[in-house]
Amino acid sequence: MRIAIGGLYQESHSFSPAPADRGAFEGGSLLYGRDLIEELAGLNHEIGGALSAAVDHEAIPLLYAATGASGMPVRQSVLEEFVGDFLQRLSASLPVDGVYLAMHGATAGEHLDDPTGHLFSRLRELVGPDVPIVASLDLHANVTKEMVDASDALVGYHTAPHIDQGDSGARAMRALIQAMEGTRLSTALRQIPMVVPGENGRTTEGPYAGVMDQAIELEDEEGIVSASVFCVQPWLDLPEMGCSTVVVTQNDPERAQREADRLAEMLWSRRRDFTPHLVSADDGIDRALADTAGPYVFSDAADAPSSGAPGDSTVLIDAFLRRGLQETVLLNILDPDAVSSATAVGVGNRAVFTLGASLSNTFYGPVTFDARVRTLFDGSFRFKGPAFKGVEFHMGRTAVLVSRGLHLVVMEQPILQWDPELYRCVGLDPADAKIVVAKSPAAFRAGYEPFAAQILNIDCPGVCSPNLKSFPWKRAGRPLFPLDDDASFVVT
Ligand SMILES: [Zn+2]
Known part of the structure; x- marks a missing residue:
């Protein structure tokens, strides 16, 4: 049978400063037609997994547009181009027997709250009610009623940190093939009025793990096609915003809803266990100075590039400068202009630098640093693991600026902050410092725990703060936990 394949993968962030333009996708993946298959077949990627599960069928590649670098709503013109392209390519390929889409599911548009549901609806109009449409979604998807209504099944990742992209694509493709072969799929959604920050959002341990284990067990039962628990990306200020569960059965809508509700109630009952313990910057500094051991590792999740933050926060530099610390402190910031200035000044020379807030200035401003x-x-340097061991990363031209104990790594490009090699590659040893900053909510722990005396989650304002009450929410449906501590959830 003929299966149309494509996807749109971008995680949006309502509180990030400017919309994502076409360049964000050009810097990620923009694959048309056969290129999509040639690039992604055989990879641990949703489309790679889907292709491997569909070897007996004919794949009709449409378009795959993805970006991992942008955390912003997508420009309307870019969405219109992509949706138009999907429709045109599918229209030229008809008839097809099924449609598979690799989506993120937490994409927001400049003027469109739910581009994912919108795309499904437009494709549905084109293929009609009898051609099944199945999508895979990132575990941080914001699942809407339109997405469920316009598709036949939705299949989510089971892992955070995400390692099952290929498997998710294969699960979605197997569901699609069942539907194409005549099985009626019943998909039930339960939206939950809660959002959770990423600090305790791993599926390997903590409050999320037990719920996800239940979903995976459920998927093994006869008659269950798929079970997903979506822990939404928490910075989407949209009316239909929140965690959700989706269960797909073979033609048993009551059972699908019953199981979706059971998983939803389980997640809701653990909502308070997701709250991270946050410490103010001054309290963190006091604790580090009072302890003879070191280093103290400060997690500044609010400025984590892996979550979509720009990496240009001055909150902690400002706190360290105010305290006039003599002890060795290592931190980093993105500021291409300051790197150029440092290059002009030259190694060994002093200058007064104006630093930070070069991309975003909602939560902090630039600082001056003599x-x-x-x-x-x-x-350019290689991670030493455990994550991405041996993989080369690039932070652009880099300068180390020093004032008293403060050692500031200034970079041109944002970078994952999971590996202390970020400091070692410029000759700084985190193990010898009093305080080291990692801009990451959770994944940095594997690299830093072996030598950290203490790890503290610091309560910094910023684009990706885990303190969800600190954002200017306007449109999200209320009550919503933890913005409203008394939010209630009753399955109706
Ligand atoms: Zn995700």
Whole structure:
């Protein structure tokens, strides 16, 4: 049978400063027609997994547009181009027997709350009610009623950190093939009035793990096609915003709803266990100074590039400068102009630098820093693990500026902050410092725990703060936990 394949993958962030333009996708993946298959077949990617599960069928590649670098709503013109392209390519490929889409599911548009549901509806109009449409979704998807109504089944990742992209695509493709072969799929959604920050959102341990284990067990039962628990990306200020569960059965809508409700109630009952313990910057500094051991690792999740933050926060630099620390402190910031200035100043020379808030200035402003240029570096280095062990990363031209104990790594490009090699590659040893900053909510722990005396989640304002009450929410449906502590959830 003929299966149309495509996807749109972008995680949006309502409180990020400017919409994502076409360049964000050009810097990620923009694959048309056969390129989509040639690039993604055989990879641990949703489309790679879907293709491997559909070897007996004919794949009709449409378009795959993805970006991992942008955390912003997508420009309307870009969405219109992509949706138009999907429709045109599918229209030219008809008839097809099924449609598979690899989506993120937490994409928001500049003027469109739910581009995912919108795309499904437009494709549905084109293929009619009898051609099944099945999509895979990231575990941080914001699942809407339109997505469920316009598709036959939705299949979510089972892992955070995400490692089952290929498996999710294969699960979605197997559901689609069942539907194409005549099985009627019943999909039930239960939306839950809660959002959770990422600190305790792993599926390997903590409050999420037990719920996800139940979903995976359920999927093994006869008659169950798929079970998903979506822990939504928490910075979407949209009316239909929240965690959700989706269960797909073979033609048993009551059972699908019953199981979706059971998983939803389980997640809701654990909602308070997701709250991270946050410490103010001053309290964190006091604790580090009072302890003879070190280093203290400060997690600044609010400025985590892996969550969509720009990496240009000055909140902690400001706190350290105010305290006039003599002890060794390592931190980093994105500021391409400051790197150029440092390059012009030259190694060994001093200057007054104006730093930070170069991409976003909603939560903080630039700081001035009278410092010596200690090191200039090309910014390419390899992670030493455990995550991405051996993989080369690039932070662009990099300068180390030093003032008293404060050692500031200034970079041109945002980078994952999971590996202390970020500091070691410029000759700084985190193990010898009093305080080290990692801009990451959780994944940095594997790299830093072996030598950290303490790890503290610091309560910094910023684009990706886990303190969800600190954002100017306007449109999200209320009550919503934890914004409203008395929010209630009753399955109706
Ligand atoms: Zn995700």
